[in-house]
Structures are given as structure tokens and as C-alpha cells.
Amino acid sequence: MATKKNIKISCAFCASKKDSLFSDLNKDDLESLDIHKSCIMYKKGQTLYYEGTRPMGLFCLNSGKVKVYKITSDGKEQILNLAKAGDFIGYRALISEEFYNASATVIEEGAICYIPKADFLSILNNNPRFFKRMMQRLCDDLGIMEQKLVTIAQKSVRERLAATLLMLKESYGLEGEENSTLIDIALSREDLANIIGTATETVIRLLSEFKNQELISLQGKKIKVLDPQGLVKEADFYGI
Amino acid sequence: MATKKNIKISCAFCASKKDSLFSDLNKDDLESLDIHKSCIMYKKGQTLYYEGTRPMGLFCLNSGKVKVYKITSDGKEQILNLAKAGDFIGYRALISEEFYNASATVIEEGAICYIPKADFLSILNNNPRFFKRMMQRLCDDLGIMEQKLVTIAQKSVRERLAATLLMLKESYGLEGEENSTLIDIALSREDLANIIGTATETVIRLLSEFKNQELISLQGKKIKVLDPQGLVKEADFYGI
DNA sequence: CGCAAAATATGATTTATGTCATATGGGCTG
DNA sequence: CAGCCCATATGACATAAATCATATTTTGCG
Known part of the structure; x- marks a missing residue:
């Protein structure tokens, strides 16, 4: 396996940030994100995380596309979400301090950043505005998921x-x-x-x-x- | 239609509170809830709120049971959630300041309290511990909904x-x-x-x-x- | 208490979708 | 560039579940 090259992408200047959850962080917060952040290229088929494992950080797509899915006891896959540039994934398990309850796999290659748990939680806990934003996002996600449920059921x-x-x-x-x-x-x-x-x-x-x-x-x-x-x-x- | 009798139930002494989201509020917060709270008996079949309307407060079940559901374009009902004593309903629309996107109807009669939006939001915004608790709850709800989706789909x-x-x-x-x-x-x-x-x-x-x-x-x-x-x-x- | 209306139960039939089989084509790898 | 493998495509068939029909039982109401 080739050595993974860490790409230098600054959150402060990330074009994908435009409409992401980070879009209204201040300069200091954005710079603090960069300190421990890693950013590497993922190829199609690579898995970011597996259901049942413990989240150690937050994935943020600079480019590429990712599917988030669960596998049932009889081996069937259900895709819960698709993520593209600017999207975060895995934040729910991170916030609620639980294991991932879905897996995430790259379906189109791209650069994906990884922000260590501590840095993310630090901003979450010290920036009430961001905390609120996160809460709002969870509410939105829940609404979307409920609508999906109704559609699939009916x-x-x-x-x-x-x-x-x-x-x-x-x-x-x-x-x-x-x-x-x-x-x-x-x-x-x-x-x-x-x-x-x-x-x-x-x-x-x-x-x-x-x-x-x-x-x-x-x-x-x-x-x-x-x-x-x-x-x-x-x-x-x-x-x- | 008979006049609705307002029942006096204090949040501070509510037995149903034990395992509710309010369970670790302090005495002052609990008392502030009581000030504008109303509490009335609902009969089977009565609807607490309809999809598409604006939430004006939070429902908290002291007793009885409620179903939360959506109606599809072709008139089919999908139940999203069942609530029993101690459960809150309608908090998501309240937090995200949107219209309800589901309806709630009583399936077993009981006493249901109603806390005006302002009082709930005030506690939410001034009690970080409670805010966190709410966030955790939304995370849990999302996980449950995802699991339901997978089950129904697969x-x-x-x-x-x-x-x-x-x-x-x-x-x-x-x-x-x-x-x-x-x-x-x-x-x-x-x-x-x-x-x-x-x-x-x-x-x-x-x-x-x-x-x-x-x-x-x-x-x-x-x-x-x-x-x-x-x-x-x-x-x-x-x-x- | 008795009736009407609704809910439960069960049968008959239809239909959408799943499963299995096989053919064809496109794209990746050596 | 060839060959192989996987994805797409299509057919044949099986079947779970929906729909329609009709009893039967329960419930609520006057």
C-alpha cells in the first residue's frame, strides 16, 4: 500500500466550507481546526469507518462522495445518507459519545479531512452559536429521516x-x-x-x-x- | 363541548418526571415551568397538534398515551412514535422553530401538560446542562429512526x-x-x-x-x- | 339494554416485487 | 490490447402481501 500523502487544506480557505456547518465559525476557531487536522485522498471503495467502532474524530469532505449505510443481520445494505463536498459525517456518534451505528464508504474519490474528536468537541462546547447550529442540524436530519421512513413504509x-x-x-x-x-x-x-x-x-x-x-x-x-x-x-x- | 378543567400538577412533584428530560432540572427551573403551564385531561381520539401548524409550546404526558404520525399524500398513516407518561412530544419543531411535520393524537386518555414555547426556550437557552441533554435526546431519536428505516426497508x-x-x-x-x-x-x-x-x-x-x-x-x-x-x-x- | 357502527377475522384473488437464471456489455488490469 | 470480471439487462417463475369481499365479534351510544 502506498504511503498516504497528507494534503494541506486550510479550513479557513476551504471552498467546500461555504455551505457547511463550519461556515460561520470565526477565524480563531477555523485556525484551531487546522492544527491537528489531517487531510488525505481516498479512493473509491475505501471505508472511512465501520458500524460498531468508536469515533475518534469528524470526517469532512473537501471533495468526493461517500455513502453512509447499515448492514442488516442477513447481510443486506441500507443506505441512510449520501455525502458530498462540504458535508460532515459521523457527527452524531461523536456528539453522543457512542459507537458508530453505520458505516461510511467512499463512492467517488476525493480529499477528506479528519478533525480529532477533542478539537471538534472543544469548539462545540465553547461556541454556543456552533452548538446551536449543530442542534439545528440534528433536528433537520431527524425530519429528513422521518420523511424517508414514511416514504419507504407507504x-x-x-x-x-x-x-x-x-x-x-x-x-x-x-x-x-x-x-x-x-x-x-x-x-x-x-x-x-x-x-x-x-x-x-x-x-x-x-x-x-x-x-x-x-x-x-x-x-x-x-x-x-x-x-x-x-x-x-x-x-x-x-x-x- | 364541556369546559376543560385545568388540573394542578406541579412539575417539581410530577411522578412521571422521574425519567423524563426534566429529571435533572433544578428547583428554580422546575418552578418556572409551573407558572404558565396548563394541564388538562385529554380523551382518546383528541389531537394535540396537526402537521403543518406552528408549535406554540411543548406537550408533556403526565399520563395517557399518544401516537405521533404522518399522513401521506394518498391518505395513509405512518406512526413515527408512541409516547407515554413522562415523554415529551413536539420538541423538535419547537427547537428548530419550524412547523410540526407530524400530527399527535391521544390513543389512551390522560393528563397532558403544555409548557409555553417561551418558557421552554428560556430554560433551553439558559441551562447548558439541559441544552446538552436535549441534544443527546435528538441524537438518540435519530439513531432510533435510522434503525426503524433499515428495518422497514429490509x-x-x-x-x-x-x-x-x-x-x-x-x-x-x-x-x-x-x-x-x-x-x-x-x-x-x-x-x-x-x-x-x-x-x-x-x-x-x-x-x-x-x-x-x-x-x-x-x-x-x-x-x-x-x-x-x-x-x-x-x-x-x-x-x- | 339493544342497536348501529366499528373492529376483528378469514377467504379468494390479484399484483407488485423478489428470486433465480442467463445473456450482454463496459471497464479495469496485467 | 486482450481477456476477464463485474455491472447491467431481460426473461421466467415464485411468493409475500395488497386488495376486495363477507362474516363475526366487540364497542360505544342513545
Whole structure:
């Protein structure tokens, strides 16, 4: 295995910080983050942490994409969250001082920073503004998770797939010609199935149907949304 | 409609407080809660709040039981949470200053206190210990919700029902003779279906099967768990 | 107390989705 | 650049669960 090169990325000048939780930290706090921070390149497939292990710090994506997931007793994977540049992951276990209850694996390579637990908790405890911000984030996460639960519990696989495509379009959409939007994230059909909670074959089949209905187009792995309104109709609601 | 009688229940002496979030507030904070608090009896079927409305305070159950649920666009109900004596509900919307994104309805009558938003937020903002406690609670809620999502997404209805019965046994179990445990909460088969995310008939059928397997016994609405280990086997894991 | 309405129970049938099998294609590695 | 492997694709079939229908029992109400 090659030696991992530590990349120098300053939180104070990190472009990904723009809309992250760190976005309104003051200069001192941001500089204190840099002191013990490490920042390395991760390749696709590398795992940041495993469910059941103890968090020692906070991961912050400077670039790349990560999936956060749980594995059931019978070996099935359920993706709980996707993270992209600017996103934190693993903060909940850190805050509540528990073991991770999900795993995180890189799905698109990128630079990921790691802030030691002590530094993160120090800011959390000494900066009430940041503490509040974190609390707000947890509230948001909870709301999102509740909505996902309802969708998975009450909607058909077809509806969930349509809703998921719309959600992915929001988060990863690249505008193309003729109103088409490329979903710019390297998700396999299996990953997609593991977001929705269904079988890989079912996703493949339904994507084919959506293609035949000219709601989407498929160029290999990547999916392009042609008719978002049509998908909204299929989803019978908006947002998974 | 009868006039609602305001019951005098002091937070400082509330028996239900024992294991609530208020359990380690100091005397002054507890007394400040009492000043503007109201406490009235709610009957089965009464709704505490509706999704989409603005929270004006915090509900705290002195007694009785409440279901918290969302209604989908096509009118199906998904129960997110059940609350009993000592439980708070609606704190997330209050903290994040948003509209409720679920509704709450009484399923067993009881006395429910209502603490105005300002009083709750005042304690939250002035008592860092309580703030921390709240944050911890949100973390726990999030973990629970994630686990529920995984279960609903990846487990069969049969497994989910078994898991739900075990969960209900933990929260509402009354030990009876011969190792049997009565699940002491007035849930209809429909409610049960709306926890699990399935059709009422399916719940009824599966309960019959579990009865035939002598895992449970049915006396009208109420369910008695006879063989928890058998249910664990059916659930293939523990805890929904 | 008796009736109506709702909840529970069970059967018959349909359907969406899972599973298994096999073919095809794209991309990575030596 | 070739070959292999994994992802995608599609078909055939199995099945869990939804839906619709109809008893039967329980509950609440006047």
C-alpha cells in the first residue's frame, strides 16, 4: 500500500466550507481546526469507518462522495445518507459519545479531512452559536429521516425510485441541453436499490420502464432526467 | 363541548418526571415551568397538534398515551412514535422553530401538560446542562429512526411485526403469570399496521399465525406475549 | 339494554416485487 | 490490447402481501 500523502487544506480557505456547518465559525476557531487536522485522498471503495467502532474524530469532505449505510443481520445494505463536498459525517456518534451505528464508504474519490474528536468537541462546547447550529442540524436530519421512513413504509418501489431520482437531481444535478439534467454521482444500480430498499433487478427494470416512458435516459451508469414533471407524477409527491 | 378543567400538577412533584428530560432540572427551573403551564385531561381520539401548524409550546404526558404520525399524500398513516407518561412530544419543531411535520393524537386518555414555547426556550437557552441533554435526546431519536428505516426497508412484514411486538413488550409490558407479558397499550390492528407499514388485514392474519404458533395470545384488542424467544427468532433481530 | 357502527377475522384473488437464471456489455488490469 | 470480471439487462417463475369481499365479534351510544 502506498504511503498516504497528507494534503494541506486550510479550513479557513476551504471552498467546500461555504455551505457547511463550519461556515460561520470565526477565524480563531477555523485556525484551531487546522492544527491537528489531517487531510488525505481516498479512493473509491475505501471505508472511512465501520458500524460498531468508536469515533475518534469528524470526517469532512473537501471533495468526493461517500455513502453512509447499515448492514442488516442477513447481510443486506441500507443506505441512510449520501455525502458530498462540504458535508460532515459521523457527527452524531461523536456528539453522543457512542459507537458508530453505520458505516461510511467512499463512492467517488476525493480529499477528506479528519478533525480529532477533542478539537471538534472543544469548539462545540465553547461556541454556543456552533452548538446551536449543530442542534439545528440534528433536528433537520431527524425530519429528513422521518420523511424517508414514511416514504419507504407507504410508497411502492416505483414511487420511491421516482422520488429518489428527483432527490438525486436536486443534490447532484448538472444542467444539460434541452432541459435535461445529468445526475452526476457514480451510483451503481445496486446502490440505488439499497437507497430505496428493493432488489437490484427491480431498479434496473423500473429504470428501463422510465426510459421507455422518456422520463429519463441512460448512458451506461449515469442517468439523465428528461422529464422531471413526469417523475413527480410517478412519485406522487416530492422528496424522499 | 364541556369546559376543560385545568388540573394542578406541579412539575417539581410530577411522578412521571422521574425519567423524563426534566429529571435533572433544578428547583428554580422546575418552578418556572409551573407558572404558565396548563394541564388538562385529554380523551382518546383528541389531537394535540396537526402537521403543518406552528408549535406554540411543548406537550408533556403526565399520563395517557399518544401516537405521533404522518399522513401521506394518498391518505395513509405512518406512526413515527408512541409516547407515554413522562415523554415529551413536539420538541423538535419547537427547537428548530419550524412547523410540526407530524400530527399527535391521544390513543389512551390522560393528563397532558403544555409548557409555553417561551418558557421552554428560556430554560433551553439558559441551562447548558439541559441544552446538552436535549441534544443527546435528538441524537438518540435519530439513531432510533435510522434503525426503524433499515428495518422497514429490509425486513419482511412478518419480521417487522415480530420486532414491533418485542419493542412494545419492552415499553408497555406488564408481567403476568407463567412468564406471559401483557402488552398494555390500546393499539388497534390498524395502528399496529401503521407502525409497521402494512395493511390491517395482513397484521390480523399474522397475529393469528403467531397465536397458532403459541408465540402470543389474543384477548380482544390486547396482546399477550407468551414466547419472546420465539418472537426474536421470527424477527431475526431485536428492536424496531 | 339493544342497536348501529366499528373492529376483528378469514377467504379468494390479484399484483407488485423478489428470486433465480442467463445473456450482454463496459471497464479495469496485467 | 486482450481477456476477464463485474455491472447491467431481460426473461421466467415464485411468493409475500395488497386488495376486495363477507362474516363475526366487540364497542360505544342513545
